[in-house]
Amino acid sequence: MIETVLLNSLLLLSQVGTPDKRFLDLKNQLEKFGFQVIIQLPPKRGAYGLLQESRKKIWINPVVFDLKIGTQTIIHEAVHAAQVCAGKGKIKTLGLNIQPINYARPFFMQYADVHRQDLEREAYAVQTQPNSFELAISLLQQHCK
Numbered sequence: 193m194i195e196t197v198l199l200n201s202l203l204l205l206s207q208v209g210t211p212d213k214r215f216l217d218l219k220n221q222l223e224k225f226g227f228q229v230i231i232q233l234p235p236k237r238g239a240y241g242l243l244q245e246s247r248k249k250i251w252i253n254p255v256v257f258d259l260k261i262g263t264q265t266i267i268h269e270a271v272h273a274a275q276v277c278a279g280k281g282k283i284k285t286l287g288l289n290i291q292p293i294n295y296a297r298p299f300f301m302q303y304a305d306v307h308r309q310d311l312e313r314e315a316y317a318v319q320t321q322p323n324s325f326e327l328a329i330s331l332l333q334q335h336c337k
Contacts, residue, residue: 210257211257211262211263212262212263214263214325215262215263215266217325217329218263218266218267218270218325218328218329219266221270221329221332221333222250222266222269222270222273222332225273225277225332225336226248226336227248227249227250227273228247228248228249228250229250229252229266230249230250230251230252231252231254232251232252232253232254233251233253233254234251234252234253235251239251239253240252240253240255240256240259240261240265241253241256241265241266241268241269242269243269243272243273243276243283245272245276245281245282245283246281248273248276250266250269250273252265252266252269253265263325264319264324267318267319267324267325267328268315268316268318268319269315270328270329270331270332271286271314271315271318271319271328271331272311272315273332273336274286274328274331274332274334274335274336275311275314275315275335277332277335277336277337278335283311284311285307285310285311285314286314286331286335288314288317288318290317290318290321291313291317292313292316292317292319292320293320295320296316296317296319296320299312299316300312300313300315300316318331
């Protein structure tokens with residue numbers, strides 16, 4: 193089963209272009225902490241990335257590579273993964289003391305649920321930092337021991 197998923201992911205990666213080194217490093221880090229990263233259309237229509245917390249499964253929409261936002265997308269999902277680890281299987285905010293750029297505001301304010309807004313605010317906050325990659329790795333290492 194895992195071999196099939198791996199082969200399908202590699203086949204898809206070869207068709208959509210090559211993800212950059214940071215994308216692959218973060219994918220490996222997520223997998224090290226028990227998350228399955230799948231490069232295929234997420235079950236939620238229109239999503240670039242999606243985390244299913246109960247199964248520790250992350251989908252990355254292949255279009256992100258054409259849009260040149262693959263690394264930003266996996267950083268965003270890595271924050272959600274750290275939130276799952278911090279909540280011991282239930283997603284919870286990390287209490288980060290950083291804010292996303294104003295441009296990202298409409299993306300997390302679209303959620304009616306305030307808890308979901310807070311989760312997304314944190315993910316966008318990390319994603320929009322100059323050191324977003326290092327911060328995402330750090331959050332995973334801190335919360336997914």
